[in-house]
Each structure stands twice: as C-alpha cells, then as structure tokens.
Amino acid sequence: MANVLPMRTPAETALIERFKAEQSSLPGAVEARAEAFARFEKSGLPSRRVEAYHYTDLRNLMREAAPAITARPEPRAPEKHHLLIENGVYLGGDAPEGILVLPLAEALREGRVALGAAMGAASDIVVDLNTALCRDGIYVRVDTVVEAPLFIGFAETLGNAASVMPRVVVEVAAGAALTLVELHAGPDGIAYQKNAVVELILGDGAKVEHIRINEGGDKALMLSTLAVKLGAEAELMSLGLVSGGEVSRHQVFVTYAGENAKIDLRGATMIKGRQHADNTLVVDHAVPNGVSRELFRNVIDDEAQGVFQGRIIVRPHAQKTDGQMASNAVLLSDGAGMANKPELEIFADDVVCAHGATSGALDENQLFYLMARGLPRSEAEALLVEAFLGETLDAVSNDGLREVLAERISRWLEARAR
C-alpha cells in the first residue's frame, strides 16, 4: 500500500501549529510530548479507515480545531471534597484527608509524574494529542484507605468555542482505596472541544471506585479517556454515565500489570436528538488470572447513534483469564441506531471469555402488562428504561452516589416525557 497521507485538514494544521507555538512554554514531560506529537503529525486525526475510529470518524467530525483558551478563570471557594478544573486549569479545592493533591503543571515541571504511565501497550491519537498539548490538571496521590468520595469537577464556562485538554493522574498506592467522581459540565449551544485524559495507577491490592458523569453542552465534542494500570489483586469499578455532548467518545484502556486483578467497567448512556455517543474499551490481559466484567447499557432516542466497541486481549501466557462483556441497547425510536462491536483476541488456551450484544425496542409485552395495570405508555417506558439502566448502578457501593446517579437517569426520562 502506498504510504500517501491525505491532505491535512484545517484542524490538523491548526493543532500542529499550536504545538509548535506552545511547545517551549508547556510544563515538563518534554520527551513524552515530543513523541506523542510526532505520532500525531505522522498519522493525523483518525478517520473511519482507522478501525478503532470506524464509527466515530474524528477527522470528519473535527474539521476545525477550536483555539486554546488563554484567559485564566477566576478562583472560587472550593466545595468540601471537591477539586475544580475550569477551562482546563486547576483552580484548587478541598480533598478528604489522606489525599495529596498538586496542580499537574507543577508536578510535571518538578518531574514527579510521567504522562502515559497507565497506557501500557496501548496507543491512541486522542491521548497523544492530550499528552502533547495538556497544560494543566491534577496530580492525586492516595496512600491510605479513604472512605469519603473525592469529586473532580471539570467545568467549562466558555463564551465561545474553545479547546480544553485537561489531564488528571491518580496514583493509588498498594493497599489504599479511593472513590473518585468526575463531573463534566459545560454550556449548551457552544461548539467547544474537550479532550480529557484520566490516568489511574493502582498499586497491589488497591481498590478504586470511579464514576464519570458526562453532562457536557449540547454542541460539545467530548473526547475522554480513562487509562488504567492494575497492580496485583487491584480492583477497579468504573461507571460512566453519558447524557451530554453532541458527539462523545469515552475510551477506557486497561492493562493488567499484576495477577488476580479485577475490573468491572460499566456504562449507562442516554442520548437523544442527533447525539452520537461512543464507548470504546481495550482491556489487555497481559498477565494470568485477571478478571474483567463489562456491562454497557444504552438508551437511544430520536435520531441519536450509539457505539460500543469492546476489545478484550488475552496474551499468550495470560492463562485463567475470566472475561465477560455485555452491551445492550434499547432503541426508543425508528431513527435511533446502535453499532455494537465486541472483539475477543485470545492467545491463551485456558481462559473463560464471553460477550453478548443486543439492541432492540422495549419489549411490547412488558409494556402492555404495565399499561394493563394503569400506567400510561410514557410512564411504562420510563419504568422499563430506568430498570434497564439502573442495573449498571448496582456496582456503586456508596448509597448517596447511587441515588445521585439514579436521579440523573430519572431526570433524563422526565425531560423526555415532557
């Protein structure tokens, strides 16, 4: 195949110029940034010809790159146990006891933290762009068991289209535990572009519950990545609730660095109008005895389109891997669509791996049963959808957080019924 690059899009040209202009002023990680940029410069934005982006053609969806933000937001009084990143800049905050928090820019300048440590063997252009261009974010270190949840608010308070690339690096030491909640919100009607990367590095036996809420603006391009590296016997539950953004893509990369680690990845996606929401997972069982569970539920209304791509890799020596993945979609209208692509790449012979994908309308017999008891159709639908999405919340151990999530699902359904 001839190695001819297509013409650069305006977005690609702008991003290349931006890196060259900003390079000398970016905090730390000089080598990592240069390498990541070189990969981007070589391949450009991924189009649908790149398999991992087949259903979310970023080259086409992001013709123009929004400019970087230069104005620094006003500091605000922090809420209890909340850290705030506004327009990509860490504004400070308050963390529960036992958690060390530093502005990422400072941690990078001091060389306390590396970028990409949680990516393992994975490589991704969206992550590369963030690595090359991120200016700030948060570095979090947890050395003990922390019961109280830590909230990180990613707020966009933009008056016009702009690009934000925050990064958060979280290290949870051996035997430590953390509950982390990410809240992403932004203004409607503004085509801002967000590329947020969170790296989670779990030491041996560390336990993390991670919840991510995407309530971005209705014109936003919301790209996000969770990169996870698991030590031996580490456990992670990560749940993503998606209702925001015009186009969203949430990627999860998991690398098993130690044996007997467990992950439980979950997603609850509710989209309508012409929204497009992509959940893409790459779970790399690089060592034996890893356990992975994935449960993704999508509720799609109007003309919205959902995407689920789940790739489970079991390396040749990763025996006794136990992986189970399910992606289910309920389509609430004729125009709604869902692309399900589960992929198992198994190179070991003693493993248990399974996947299942379904999509379809709500069950008419169940609806009739509920209606025959007096529930109007809209209420019957809401009850079934709530139950369908609600199953993903079962893994959230904090009752208060589970209620917050359930309430967000109800709110979405109420807005639909109106």
Add this chain to the structure above:
Amino acid sequence: MLEIRNLHVEIDGKKILNGLDLVIRPGEVAAIMGPNGSGKSTLSYVIAGKEDYEITEGDILLNGQSILEMEANERAAAGIFLAFQYPLEIPGVATMTFLKAAMNAQRKARGESELSPGDFMKAVRGAAEKLGINPDMLKRPLNVGFSGGEKKRMEILQMSLLDPAYCILDETDSGLDIDALRIVAEGVNALRGAGRGMLVITHYQRLLDHIVPDVVHIMAKGRIVKSGGKELALELEKNGYADYVEAA
C-alpha cells in the same frame, strides 16, 4: 355491565373472533370454557386493550360506553383488570415500586390524589398477608424468579389492590398445583360480590370447583356456542368439547 357485541377480531389477517356476543353483569361470575385455539386468550387481550389485534366489526361496552378507542391504561383506570395467564417478568423493577406506580397512575387518571406512603404500605401489607405472600417477595423485581403459584398470587394481589369493577382471569389455573390453586381461588372468592363482575376463562372444569360460576359460556371457533348454569361445566367435563366444535 360489560357487554361484547358481535365482535370480529383478526390478527395478521387470520380470523380469531367471529361474531362473539357476551354480557357480564355487575356482581356476576361468568365462566368461559373452550378448547385450545377457540380464541379465549384473544378475547381477554382484546378486552384489556392489547394493540396487536384488528377489530373488524362489533363493539365492547363498559356501562354503555364503547372502550375500543381507549388505551390499555385508560381501560384499567375505568375498572377493567386482566389477570394474565403468563404474568410478565419485569427485571429491575421492585414489586413495591410497580404496585405504587400502578395504584397512583389509576388514582391520577380518576382525578384522585396519590396515596400517602403510610396508606400504601398498609394496603399492600394487609392484602399480601391474606394471600400468604411473604413481604420479602415484594422487594424483589416483579415476578422475576417467582414460581408459577407466586406469579398467580401476585396477580390476585394486584387485583385486590386495584379494586377493579370487572376482572378477567385468563387460565388462572394453568401451572398451579392443587394447593396453589386453592389459595388463588380463595383470593378470587374474597373479591366476589360488591357489584364486581368476573370473567373466568378456563380450559378445565377443576378451577370451577373452587370458583363456582353463576353462568357458564362455551366458546368454540371464536364465538359463544352455548350458555347455561354451572352444571354446564360438569356436562362438558364428561362429554368433552367435540360436539360443540363440530356444531360451531
């Protein structure tokens, strides 16, 4: 009065009901008996408002008003209750949540205020106790993993809480052993009277030993071919349906 007049019903172009006439008076327990394929379940679904059927002729009147244009939920609020032959499992919806939603939806449709949590709990606990339903079952997702008997008892519990004017019991005896049948029948009998009409649809006579009907209708090939007193059921048990099917 629930009145069915000259009802003709098709599904996917296939005729199922063929000029059916039937009247259920307030306070009356009517039984419909018929062989498999005679259209009994179709009749129950059409009265309750299932959408898959095409009504080509005839009418269904509740107290003189046609209900054909009403959605299933509107018919429920108007006082029609179908106890399903195969109650649906609803994963993820706690039985209590469902009962509350159903009761309040019907109250709302009738312009009544919502039940207070206390009144609701009291009503459910009382009705569950009478039917021997373990309160733990009410916390579980509706009908999920319930035995055949538990599902049918749950139907009767709903019937008792929703207090309908007309109950249609579709093959309520199917899948029940004799003990479960007795409990369900007792539950139904406790709801007899007070002007409540009931239509008991069954293939076998044995249910009618426990729920003794006022009138028995025999259905074959989509219509009522004979009506009589409760002794008609006994006669059927002895001679079978063959004569009626041939005559229809």
